Amino acid sequence: MENMNWSDLSFGYMKTDYNVRCYYRDGQWGELEICSSDIVNIHMAATCLHYGQESFEGLKVFKGKDGKARVFRMDENAKRMQSSSRGIRMPELPVEKFEEAVRTVVKLNKRFIPPYESGASLYVRPLMLGLGAQVGVKPATEYLFMIFVTPVGPYFKGGFKPSDVCIMREYDRAAPCGTGTIKVGGNYAASLVAGERAHSQGYAAVLYLDPREKKYLDECGPANFFAIRGNSYITPQSNSILPSITNKSLMQLAESMGMTVERRPVPVEELATFDEAAECGTAAVIAPIGRIDDLDENKSYVFSADGKPGPVCEKLYTRLRAIQYGDEPDTFGWVTVLD
Ligand code: PLP
Ligand code: COI
Numbered sequence: 001m002e003n004m005n006w007s008d009l010s011f012g013y014m015k016t017d018y019n020v021r022c023y024y025r026d027g028q029w030g031e032l033e034i035c036s037s038d039i040v041n042i043h044m045a046a047t048c049l050h051y052g053q054e055s056f057e058g059l060k061v062f063k064g065k066d067g068k069a070r071v072f073r074m075d076e077n078a079k080r081m082q083s084s085s086r087g088i089r090m091p092e093l094p095v096e097k098f099e100e101a102v103r104t105v106v107k108l109n110k111r112f113i114p115p116y117e118s119g120a121s122l123y124v125r126p127l128m129l130g131l132g133a134q135v136g137v138k139p140a141t142e143y144l145f146m147i148f149v150t151p152v153g154p155y156f157k158g159g160f161k162p163s164d165v166c167i168m169r170e171y172d173r174a175a176p177c178g179t180g181t182i183k184v185g186g187n188y189a190a191s192l193v194a195g196e197r198a199h200s201q202g203y204a205a206v207l208y209l210d211p212r213e214k215k216y217l218d219e220c221g222p223a224n225f226f227a228i229r230g231n232s233y234i235t236p237q238s239n240s241i242l243p244s245i246t247n248k249s250l251m252q253l254a255e256s257m258g259m260t261v262e263r264r265p266v267p268v269e270e271l272a273t274f275d276e277a278a279e280c281g282t283a284a285v286i287a288p289i290g291r292i293d294d295l296d297e298n299k300s301y302v303f304s305a306d307g308k309p310g311p312v313c314e315k316l317y318t319r320l321r322a323i324q325y326g327d328e329p330d331t332f333g334w335v336t337v338l339d
Contacts, residue, residue: 001111001112004151006114006115006117006118006120006151007117007118007119007120007153008153009114009118009120009151009152009153010152010153010154010157011123011152011153011154011155011283012150012152013150014112014150014151015038015150016109016112016148016149016150016151017036017108017109017111017112018034018035018036018105018108018109019034019035019036019038019105019146019147019148019149020032020033020034020035020101020104020105020108020146020147021033021035021144021145021146022093022097022101022144022145022146023131023142023143023144023145024091024142024143024144024145025141025142029091029093029094029097029145032097032100032101032104034104034108035146038148040129040144040146042129042131042144043131043132043133044133045132045133045134045135046129046130046131046132046133046134046140047130047131047132047134047139047140048129048130048131048140050135051130051137052088052184052185052186052189053088053089053090053129053130053139053140054088054127054128054129054130054184054185054186055081055084055085055087055088055090055127055128055182055183055184055185056125056126056127056128056183056184056185057077057080057081057124057125057126057127057183058077058123058124058125058281058282058283059071059072059073059074059077059102059123059124059126059245059282060072060121060122060123060124060152060282060324061106061113061121061122061124061149061338062116062121062122062324062325062326063113063114063115063116063121063122063325064116064325064326064327065116065325065326065327066326067116068326068337068338069106069110069113069122069337069338070324070325070326070335070336070337070338071102071106071124071335071336071338072245072282072324072334072335073245073249073334073335074098074099074102074124074336075095075099076245076248077098077126077245078093078095078098078099079095080182080183080243080245081093081098081126081128081183082095083181083182084128084182084183084184085128087179087181087182087184088139088179088182088184089139090128090130090139090140090143091143093128093145097145098126101126101145101147102124102126102147103338105124105147105148105149106122106124106149106338107338107339109122109149112149112150112151113151114151116325118153119153119159120151120152120153121151121152121324122149122150122151122152123149123150123151123152123282123283124147124149125147125148125149125150126145126146126147127145127146127147128143128144128145128146129143129144129146130142130143131143131144152283154285155222155281155283155284155285155287156204156284156287160285160286160287160288160309160317161288161307161309162288162289162290162291162303162304162307162308162309163203163204163205163287163288163289163290164202164203164204164289164290164291164292164293165198165203165204165205165206165207165220165279165289165291165292165293166198166201166203166206166207166292166293166294166295167206167207167209167268167292167293167294167295167296167297168194168197168198168206168295168296169209169214169296170194170296171191171193171194171206171208172190172208172211172240173187173188173190173191173194173206173208173218173221173240174187174190174211174240174241175211175240176210176211176212176239176240177239178211178240180211180218180238180239180240180241180242181239181240181241181242181243182242183242187242188221188222191206191221194206194208194221195221203293204287205220205221205222205223205279206220206221207219207220207225207292208220208221209268210238210240210265211240215267215268216236216238216265216266216267216268217236217266217267217268217270217271218236218238218240218241219236219238219241219242219244220279222279222281222283222284223244223246223279223280223281223283223284223287224236224241224242224244224246224247224279224280224281225277225278225279225280226247226250226277226278226280227266227270227271227274227275227276227277227278228274228275228276228277228310228312228313229273229274229275230275231258231259231260232259232260232261232262233250233251233254233259233260233261233262233312234262234264234266234270234274235247235251235261235262235263235266236263236264236265236266237263237264237265238265244280244281245282246280246281246282246284246285246286246320247280247281249320249332249334250280250286250316250320251263252332253316253319253320254316257315257316257319259312268294271292271294271301272301274301274303275303275310275312276288276303276304276309276310276311276312276313277289277292277301277303278309278310278313285317285320285321286309286313286316286317286320288303288304288309288310288313289303289304290302290303290304290305290307291303291304323335
């Protein structure tokens, strides 16, 4: 690892030493297994391959100035994975088992945790797959839960710098009463066409509207949306968005900074009234939005004309990162120091 240029990492896959796996068979979860191959050998008729019985998570581990590794809110990811399981009829993995798997896989790959100075982190990717040979549409009887890790840099090119997003009404990532609130692969497959179209036109992401009425803001492909107006932190409430752990944390931070938090349906037109806008998520952290182009209505909403993040986004970003890297006391109890 001596020759690694940690500061140049992007958000991509790099092979690490080990992953951990745990099978569900005969109605119960087995023991954690350690594996050095990054290949999964599964039956061609597995439910994950045909019927999308698959869920995943994403969390990060940060190395502090003190050399200690800290994982951010892993219990929240464990609980959200249980919610994904309930949503597509998979067995729930106990929170303790999820946490044990995170601790084990991080410890085994500790040489891949980027150093403090790099501003990079170790991305932890849990996933769950429906296994077994089956052709009828019904839940599998066997499952594989696994976690791999990979060192990552910023999700959006340029890191903490405003990028532009667009609104396109002809695509949805999730249905009104569908799977938008859980983290299943199908939602991301559904976002690929719109995402590629947006990228080809120079946008970092699509800002989706609510799929029922197309009147309210939902979220971006891989991140929640929030905006700042005066002393308010405003973020959409919707039945078709993922409950982001980053957003939940930022709401608490905003409140602790004396701001008012408004979590409610946000009409598209309200974009015209915001001082700042941003995407937030584990991969994205806070990704400030420079401009939102509504491609159907031929309207633009500009939040940063000078290429700089707004002051409130900047403050929230700095505080969140300080807690994650252990520079600031963890007064909210969000961080677990790993040994
Ligand atoms: N929304 C979607 C669709 C996502 O994929 C993610 C990423 O996990 C988020 C929001 C942000 O969630 P979190 O902050 O828990 O990473
Ligand atoms: C995350 O933020 O962890 C995500 O899963 C977003 C994306 C890479 C799907």
